[in-house]
Amino acid sequence: NAGVTQTPKFRILKIGQSMTLQCAQDMNHNYMYWYRQDPGMGLKLIYYSVGAGITDKGEVPNGYNVSRSTTEDFPLRLELAAPSQTSVYFCASRGGYGYTFGSGTRLTVV
Amino acid sequence: TQLLEQSPQFLSIQEGENLTVYCNSSSVFSSLQWYRQEPGEGPVLLVTVVTGGEVKKLKRLTFQFGDARKDSSLHITAAQTGDTGLYLCADQSDYKLSFGAGTTVTVRA
Numbered sequence A: 001n002a003g004v005t006q007t008p009k010f011r012i013l014k015i016g017q018s019m020t021l022q023c024a025q026d027m028n029h030n031y032m033y034w035y036r037q038d039p040g041m042g043l044k045l046i047y048y049s050v051g052a053g054i055t056d057k058g059e060v061p062n063g064y065n066v067s068r069s070t071t072e073d074f075p076l077r078l079e080l081a082a083p084s085q086t087s088v089y090f091c092a093s094r095g096g097y098g099y100t101f102g103s104g105t106r107l108t109v110v
Numbered sequence B: 001t002q003l004l005e006q007s008p009q010f011l012s013i014q015e016g017e018n019l020t021v022y023c024n025s026s027s028v029f030s031s032l033q034w035y036r037q038e039p040g041e042g043p044v045l046l047v048t049v050v051t052g053g054e055v056k057k058l059k060r061l062t063f064q065f066g067d068a069r070k071d072s073s074l075h076i077t078a079a080q081t082g083d084t085g086l087y088l089c090a091d092q093s094d095y096k097l098s099f100g101a102g103t104t105v106t107v108r109a
Helices: none
Strands: A004-007 A012-014 A019-025 A030-037 A044-051 A053-059 A064-066 A076-078 A088-094 A100-101 A105-109 B004-007 B010-014 B019-027 B030-038 B044-049 B055-056 B061-065 B071-075 B085-093 B097-100 B103-108
Touching: A004 A088, A019 A030, A019 A105, A030 B097, A044 A064, A044 B097, A100 B044, B004 B085, B010 B019, B010 B085, B019 B085, B019 B103, B030 B071, B044 B055, B044 B061, B071 B085
Parallel strands: A012 A105, B010 B103
Antiparallel strands: A004 A019, A019 A076, A030 A044, A030 A088, A044 A053, A064 A076, A088 A100, A088 A105, B004 B019, B019 B071, B030 B044, B030 B085, B055 B061, B061 B071, B085 B097, B085 B103
């Protein structure tokens, strides 16, 4: 099925470890986004990309990095995991007015 | 910085009852979107409204956009257990979405 695919679905990290959250879309959308969702806080924008090779910071970028080498893929990198990064992470892509979200990655940092 | 406030934060009703949730902005919306999010899933777009005073219907869901484009409501008629979820409003501006904190709706059988 066409859409946004995120991996892994769940992950537990120890403080100071690093990991990459994967995101892929097959709709040929130029715009892609990473959000985090904390209880009672809505979704906050971490980074976004308007096309391959172009990325920019969102509202809460500290502690994260992104790259966009292809239209399809938009990975999110955590270099030194901290407990404050415990959250649910959603990747999204945009076509026209419509945004399509992945099913999320639940990350716990202990 | 735009602030989106959604109310109430939680809502629990019996199947068959009606409900309304609200979204208010500290500034004019560029374009307003409503999403529903089920547990363990990402948000799913319900509707986009752009014009002040606009009313859109999606089966039992009615979306209203205020004349001044600073507020919106979502009304569900004869709620069903399948309507349970987190309802989020978002402003789309500069190709990005800014979300409210959401209203958690529980429809009891």
